[in-house]
Amino acid sequence: MIVKGMNEAxxxxxxxxxxxxxxxxxxxxxxxxxxxxERVIRSxxxxxxxxxxxxxxxxxxxxxxxxxxxxxxTFHLLMLxxxxxxxxxxxxxxxxxxxxxxxxxxxAGVGSVIVLARQAGTATGIVLGGAAFTFxxxxxxxxxxxxxxxxxxxxxxxxxxxxxxxxxxxxPTIPGLRFDHLAVSVSLLLLAEGLLLQQLRVEFDDxxxxxxxxxxxxxxxxxxxxxxxxxxxxxxxxxxxxLAHMSHELRTPLNAIIGYAEAMLAGMAGSFTPKQTxxxxxxxxxxxxxxxLINDVLDLAKIEAGTFQVYLAPMPIRQVFxxxxxxxRGLAHGKDVHLSIEFSDELPExxxxxxxxxxxxxxxxxxxxxxxxxxxEIRVEVKPxxxxxxQFVVRDTGIGMSAExxxxxxxxxxxxxxxxxxxxxxxxxxxxITKQLIDGLGGSITVESQxxxxxxxxxxxxxxxxxxxxx
Amino acid sequence: xxxxxxxxxxxxxxxxxxxxxPFTCDLCRLIFDHHELPLAVKTNTLEALAYLRxxxxxIIILDLVLPDIDGYESLDAIRRLPCGVRYKxxxxxxxxxxxxxxxxxxxxxxxxxxxxxxxNQLIPFxxxxxx
Numbered sequence: 001m002i003v004k005g006m007n008e009a010x011x012x013x014x015x016x017x018x019x020x021x022x023x024x025x026x027x028x029x030x031x032x033x034x035x036x037x038e039r040v041i042r043s044x045x046x047x048x049x050x051x052x053x054x055x056x057x058x059x060x061x062x063x064x065x066x067x068x069x070x071x072x073x074t075f076h077l078l079m080l081x082x083x084x085x086x087x088x089x090x091x092x093x094x095x096x097x098x099x100x101x102x103x104x105x106x107x108a109g110v111g112s113v114i115v116l117a118r119q120a121g122t123a124t125g126i127v128l129g130g131a132a133f134t135f136x137x138x139x140x141x142x143x144x145x146x147x148x149x150x151x152x153x154x155x156x157x158x159x160x161x162x163x164x165x166x167x168x169x170x171x172p173t174i175p176g177l178r179f180d181h182l183a184v185s186v187s188l189l190l191l192a193e194g195l196l197l198q199q200l201r202v203e204f205d206d207x208x209x210x211x212x213x214x215x216x217x218x219x220x221x222x223x224x225x226x227x228x229x230x231x232x233x234x235x236x237x238x239x240x241x242x243l244a245h246m247s248h249e250l251r252t253p254l255n256a257i258i259g260y261a262e263a264m265l266a267g268m269a270g271s272f273t274p275k276q277t278x279x280x281x282x283x284x285x286x287x288x289x290x291x292x293l294i295n296d297v298l299d300l301a302k303i304e305a306g307t308f309q310v311y312l313a314p315m316p317i318r319q320v321f322x323x324x325x326x327x328x329r330g331l332a333h334g335k336d337v338h339l340s341i342e343f344s345d346e347l348p349e350x351x352x353x354x355x356x357x358x359x360x361x362x363x364x365x366x367x368x369x370x371x372x373x374x375x376x377e378i379r380v381e382v383k384p385x386x387x388x389x390x391q392f393v394v395r396d397t398g399i400g401m402s403a404e405x406x407x408x409x410x411x412x413x414x415x416x417x418x419x420x421x422x423x424x425x426x427x428x429x430x431x432x433i434t435k436q437l438i439d440g441l442g443g444s445i446t447v448e449s450q451x452x453x454x455x456x457x458x459x460x461x462x463x464x465x466x467x468x469x470x471x
Numbered sequence: 472x473x474x475x476x477x478x479x480x481x482x483x484x485x486x487x488x489x490x491x492x493p494f495t496c497d498l499c500r501l502i503f504d505h506h507e508l509p510l511a512v513k514t515n516t517l518e519a520l521a522y523l524r525x526x527x528x529x530i531i532i533l534d535l536v537l538p539d540i541d542g543y544e545s546l547d548a549i550r551r552l553p554c555g556v557r558y559k560x561x562x563x564x565x566x567x568x569x570x571x572x573x574x575x576x577x578x579x580x581x582x583x584x585x586x587x588x589x590x591n592q593l594i595p596f597x598x599x600x601x602x
Contacts, residue, residue: 244566248536251565255587256494262590263498268505291587311573356572
């Protein structure tokens with residue numbers, strides 16, 4: 001029990017001490033560079049204080065040094081005081097001053113230790129003192145401006161030489177060791193250390209600078225890209241809105257024209273001569289065509305604006321095909337074209353999908369087939385579901401396409417530069433829209449065709465799983 | 472769908488059109504007159520709501536873009552009227568998107584009539600909604 005208690009007390013003391021030391025070492029500066037310097041200074045200070053306290057203790061208790069004005073204990077106390085001053089400066093954030101104070105502590109403190117050691121006739125202080133001076137250039141390289149690294153190593157060398165030779169005290173002798181040789185080699189070592197550390201520091205600063213410059217540039221580029229993206233988004237929104245309003249403004253009068261023409265054709269304004277009825281029919285047909293063109297352009301703009309949404313619902317697939325094709329029969333009016341549908345026996349009654357987009361795709365493909373077929377057959381084959389996809393093929397016996405045409409029919413406006421645009425009226429957007437609709441639905445479209453041999457468009461669309469019923 | 476009109480017998484209905492385009496209103500009147508059906512016409516939502524507090528309606532054709540109140544809010548206002556849930560409300564608009572049909576049905580309309588509505592199919596379509 002007692003042992004355990006003691007262990008606990010030990011653990012407690014250790015945790016208090018480590019907490020205190022850790023707390024002292026933790027830098028307060030938020031800037032990374034500053035925090036690094038602060039940590040170095042705090043660590044160096046901690047080491048110096050520790051060494052100082054140890055030397056003070058050994059001077060008093062081991063060497064039984066006498067308390068005099070100029071003696072080991074008083075010097076150690078003085079150094080402790082200066083350490084406290086440096087600590088105070090660190091806490092106030094004056095890092096460079098604190099670092100200078102540290103350098104001074106080492107120079108003055110170690111210098112006087114050497115002098116005192118010579119007076120006392122002990123060789124250890126002189127030898128160790130030389131080694132302690134290497135601390136000065138290192139400190140300067142870590143925390144002082146890089147112009148003063150060599151200066152500080154020079155200072156260390158001068159102080160060391162002065163302490164060794166400048167003061168007229170009789171030093172001890174060690175057989176085989178000449179202190180003047182030691183002093184010169186240590187001074188040279190200090191200078192070399194300063195030079196090397198300065199090289200290191202210059203290289204380090206350059207790398208840091210180029211790194212932070214490239215980071216700043218990346219950041220700037222990111223911000224610029226964001227601005228560009230936002231502008232593009234705003235422009236897109238403005239475009240969408242403009243198109244929506246334009247669409248409304250274009251369609252409103254057109255709707256009135258179509259409506260009145262149809263009302264007159266339906267006999268709502270009395271009867272007309274056959275010629276008048278024929279001309280009214282032209283008005284009606286052409287205004288419908290204009291409407292189709294406007295819709296095409298708006299469809300493409302809509303899809304390109306990225307406002308594409310898929311609405312899933314159960315589609316009675318046979319009925320959708322029959323109704324849409326029966327609406328399209330009017331297009332083939334006046335041509336010797338036979339329109340037919342064939343459903344696979346394995347086709348389910350209902351497939352989940354976006355019925356309005358399917359109708360649009362069908363209208364575009366069959367409409368196209370009618371447009372390019374003067375006589376013959378247009379056949380729609382609906383195939384069963386395989387691997388989650390179902391297919392339909394729109395086959396015609398029309399003019400067909402060359403290999404070159406095939407490669408670009410899904411590009412918007414392709415028809416605009418081909419000679420066919422004048423013969424076969426249209427925006428040339430229909431197939432491009434169809435492809436984008438199919439892509440948006442997660443399907444695919446392929447085409448086979450030969451010039452003069454007709455064309456076959458195969459559309460593959462996902463057969464969606466019905467959403468799970470709510471429990 | 473196109474054949475529906477011939478199958479369904481046209482029945483008397485009290486219809487209300489809410490639309491700010493004078494030609495749409497005029498054309499609708501022409502069609503309804505042709506079938507000898509009554510049609511009330513209002514050009515904004517507030518007038519329509521005031522009308523509906525005094526009169527009954529079987530079917531309401533509501534333009535989605537009206538000068539005073541947005542079509543979806545107008546629908547909500549109509550639904551809050553006494554008997555409001557019983558009205559068949561059909562959305563109509565000349566704003567064109569492929570998705571309007573689904574959006575309109577999702578928002579609680581009973582049907583969607585994109586403009587231009589087919590002169591021959593308007594009445595059969597409305598009749599089929601009331602069947």
